[in-house]
Ligand SMILES: *Cc1c(COP(=O)(O)O)cnc(C)c1O
């Protein structure tokens with residue numbers, strides 16, 4: 001099992017699995033080449049772990065360990081990430097036009113976003129490698145996740161945030177778990193460049209999604225979804241796209257699940273971007289010939305990224321599954337968020353791109369109402385209170401403690 005290698009996506013050059021490297025000498029992204037010749041991992045074994053009390057079985061990430069990386073139970077840094085709920089909602093089916101809708105809520109992870117699934121691997125590897133200072137650029141969720149997992153492992157975390165572009169909740173959370181925060185006067189893409197330089201000089205260990213171990217952990221969103229659905233894949237899986245780590249991870253997860261015989265057909269991946277940060281969509285329109293970075297601006301701060309580092313991996317994910325890329329406006333995002341919130345499920349703005357995108361694709365006849373679709377809700381409702389307060393303030397009333405006034409007000413509601 002330990003003969004896994006880091007492999008260049010472009011020239012296929014191989015490196016040792018635990019060599020600290022983020023790019024190939026040719027500049028290509030690195031991925032972990034799973035050993036396809038080894039005996040297949042059986043779904044029966046994965047299912048049997050659902051009733052186990054062992055920490056590594058209870059984690060919705062490490063439950064799939066044979067398909068990830070070889071690390072001992074004493075090395076892994078886990079806090080029962082994953083095992084997130086899969087919701088249905090008649091209200092949202094009606095609103096979107098879909099007849100078979102599921103919502104997998106990755107906001108129900110320990111720090112409130114899917115980033116925990118990749119972070120448990122990245123921090124476990126950092127610990128295994130003896131790294132002491134872990135770093136990332138972030139719009140707030142990666143930094144919250146890193147800060148928490150580094151604290152659990154007794155390691156230091158340093159984070160670079162675009163100044164004024166991170167919600168209060170995410171900033172508080174990052175600070176609370178003990179991260180050292182550098183607020184950079186610039187956007188996310190600038191913060192990313194800075195931290196890449198520090199990593200190249202080996203001053204820090206980088207845990208952004210160019211770290212291939214992050215991608216490995218995030219594959220388990222798909223594997224767990226397939227397990228939730230008793231290994232019957234939906235037709236479509238919709239996910240927000242920022243740095244495109246998730247899109248990349250989903251493509252790899254589907255490819256491996258298919259190879260190992262867990263599923264008989266490949267669900268199609270749809271990446272939804274915000275109109276003001278949609279370089280991947282623009283590239284898709286030109287058959288992915290190249291990608292031009294943009295200056296990102298959207299209310300969905302988690303995906304306000306103009307120069308996605310995982311472009312080549314994400315392109316492979318869309319083409320290999322026959323998927324799509326779409327964009328939605330900030331107004332469409334906030335209306336979809338309002339619907340998800342009022343369904344009692346709730347999410348942060350970036351996650352709502354998926355519902356807005358589904359509605360758009362059904363209206364445009366690219367997804368049929370009776371095809372099944374799963375939306376990946378990436379972040380928790382409480383991650384961005386500023387955004388929520390704005391759309392839900394109509395339901396808020398200051399009242400005098402006077403029964404007749406209150407009864408009158410109640411009349412208007414009921
Ligand atoms: C990080 C994040 C995204 C974007 O994911 P990528 O893998 O960078 O495309 C979307 N939504 C939320 C809530 C996030 O935290």
Ligand SMILES: [Zn+2]
Nearest residue numbers: 008011024026
């Ligand atoms: Zn290469």
